[in-house]
Amino acid sequence: MQIEFKIKLNNSLFLRDPDGTEIGKNIIRKSIKLISEIGYEQFNFKKLALEIPTTEATVYRYFENKHKLLIYLIDYYWAFIRYQVLFNINNLKSPADKIRTIIDLLVWEDNSVTYSTDIDQKALYYIAITDGSKTFLSKEVDNLNKNQVFVPYKELCELIASVFKEYNPEYKFSNSLASTLVEASHLQYFFMHHLPRLCDFADHKDPKVLELFLENLVFGALDNQ
Amino acid sequence: MQIEFKIKLNNSLFLRDPDGTEIGKNIIRKSIKLISEIGYEQFNFKKLALEIPTTEATVYRYFENKHKLLIYLIDYYWAFIRYQVLFNINNLKSPADKIRTIIDLLVWEDNSVTYSTDIDQKALYYIAITDGSKTFLSKEVDNLNKNQVFVPYKELCELIASVFKEYNPEYKFSNSLASTLVEASHLQYFFMHHLPRLCDFADHKDPKVLELFLENLVFGALDNQ
DNA sequence: TTTTTATGATAGTATTACTATTGTTTTAAA
DNA sequence: TTTAAAACAATAGTAATACTATCATAAAAA
Structure with a gap:
């Protein structure tokens, strides 16, 4: 099945x-390629223009800066993850199943469904x-936030938090637990591959074990109060 | 009481x-001042030299780059946080008390003890x-890690993980829980002040409520298995 | 068919991130 | 106490980055 996604x-x-x-779509496609290859710090619009290929000036007509x-x-x-979550929890009755589905979607596995984008x-x-965290971890955060640029992240966390509330209406920290889950899913994956002593998944580097940790974390918090 | 700390x-x-x-100590002192004022991205050695005051070349004789x-x-x-943790859990018998102390030390409060550094x-x-996370979130991470530069972070997490193990020897994810706790303590504090919809502390911006969340998170995970 | 818009090609500027050199002061060893 | 070594200031210079500006041309819209 091919699903169109805009x-x-x-x-x-x-x-x-x-x-x-x-050319705009190419800027997106090729910047994903380049940043994932050389890293955000080494990435610049000159290298991107070379890759597309177009001129630096043209890239600057689309984006103010990197x-x-x-x-x-x-x-x-x-936004894409949120879409996947909505799609996948749609037909689930049990909040616990929804939570497990969310965690499964947050952690990349090589058999993850990819879409026809x-x-x-x-x-x-x-x-x-x-x-990801470099988007907001700067002195610019408040100005950027005024322009609503973090809305997709907030909407995902809100969606996850609403499932937590559904699971346990008494729980007081749904939003924090949601953002902690999202961030931990990324960071622990990073640690698993680069700083193994900071996690417990180094031996087999199995995303499924990471998911187990996250499930234990979330259900532990939600069942504790 | 004044405690010397090296x-x-x-x-x-x-x-x-x-x-x-x-002059080296001034580089440290003034870089802390400057980075906290203008942010890491805007910070450079020219501005730092101006602040000290010294020359850019002198700063480069101490550090390769920012x-x-x-x-x-x-x-x-x-290293400093780890020292505080060691010092403060030293005379505690109960692992649960140790955990609460650790969480208290991880979250800044305006009545926090400061030392005579x-x-x-x-x-x-x-x-x-x-x-903090910018230190390792880059393509350089593996090379830096070979040079042991993340040891202080790992040692803190190990110390915290050892307390978790003491509390519950059966728990399988002590390291991941430790690094998740440390990171969450920072990120939730940041959200509290800049992206309130991502947390549940916006109303009173009370670090004590953040500590409550973290305690619930940690004990929830540790008691769950 | 004319006008608008997007792009390419090129040039140029300010800032950043360094490296190099040389003379002077401070510190340490002889 | 003298001498040598190290540290620093002052200055200059380079390569790369992060843009801005201009103008000609091609494509699309009116």
């Missing part, structure tokens, strides 16, 4: 909508892990 | 030991929150 992102992120033109482009990619990522989902997942 | 950090982080000279300097600061921070502890805490 997201409209906050237009304060770009000068020209990259989704409207072929930070805005990164936020665009990460927003897309969160022209975007390299796995590369984008790696960027989200390594660079 | 830490020797990994010498692959610097070219000349900043702890050995007055990323290494950041790691130095963050390593110092983790010449370092602005609160400014360093803010840098650790906003920039």
Whole structure:
């Protein structure tokens, strides 16, 4: 089955909508490729233009700077995950099953379903892990936030928090637990591959064990109060 | 009571030991001041030299680049927190009390004990929150890790994990729970002040409520298995 | 068919992230 | 006490980054 998937992102992120033109789509596609290959710090618009290929000036007509482009990619990522969550918990009755499904979707496995977007989902997942938090961890955060650029992330967390509330209406920290779950799913995956002493999954590097940890964490918190 | 506190950090982080000279100590002091004021991205060695005051060239004789300097600061921070944890859980019998003490030390409160180092502890805490994860979230991570630069962070997590093991020897994810706790303590504090919809502490911005969340999270996980 | 818009090609600027050199001061060893 | 070594200031310079500006051309819309 091929599912069409379109997201409209906050237009304060770009000068020209990259989704409207072929060259714009290439900026997105190739920036995902390049950032996942060389890392966000080494990435710049000159290298991107070379890769597309186009000119640096053209890239600057779409995005003010590489930070805005990164936020665009990460927003897309969160919106996409949220879509998958909505789609997959839709027909589930039990909140516990919904939670397990959410955790399964948050952690990449090589048999993960990919959709017919022209975007390299796995590369984008790696960027989200390594660079996602850089979108907001800066002095710019309050200004960016005024422009609503973190809405996709918030909406995903809200959705997850609402499932937590469904599971246990008495639980007082649904939002914090949701953002902690989302962040931990990324960070523990990163640790599993790069800083194994900070986690307990180094031996087999099995995402399923990471999921077990997260399930224990979430249900432990929700059942504890 | 005034407690003297000295830490020797990994010498692959610097070219000349900043702890050995007055100008070196100023590099540390003033970089903490500057980074906490203008943010890591806007910070550079030219501005730092101006602040000290010294020349840019002199700063480069101590640190290769600003990323290494950041790691130095963050390593110092983790070593310092670990020292505080060791000191404060030393005379506690109950593992549960130790855990509550650890969580209390991880979350900044304005009545937090500060030590007679010449370092602005609160400014360093803010840098650790906003920039701490930038030390390892890059393509450089594996090379840096080979040089042992993340040891202070690992040692803190190991210490915390050992307390978890003491509390519940059956628990399988002590390391992951430790790193998740440490990261969540920072991130939820950041959300409390900048992205309130991602947490549940926005109303009163009370660190004590954040501590409650973390305690529930940790004991929930540890009691669940 | 004319006008608008997007892109390519090119050039240029300010800032960043360094490296190199040389003379002077401070510190340490002889 | 003298001498040598190390540290620092002052200055200059380079390569890369992060943009901005201009103008010609091609494609699309009116």
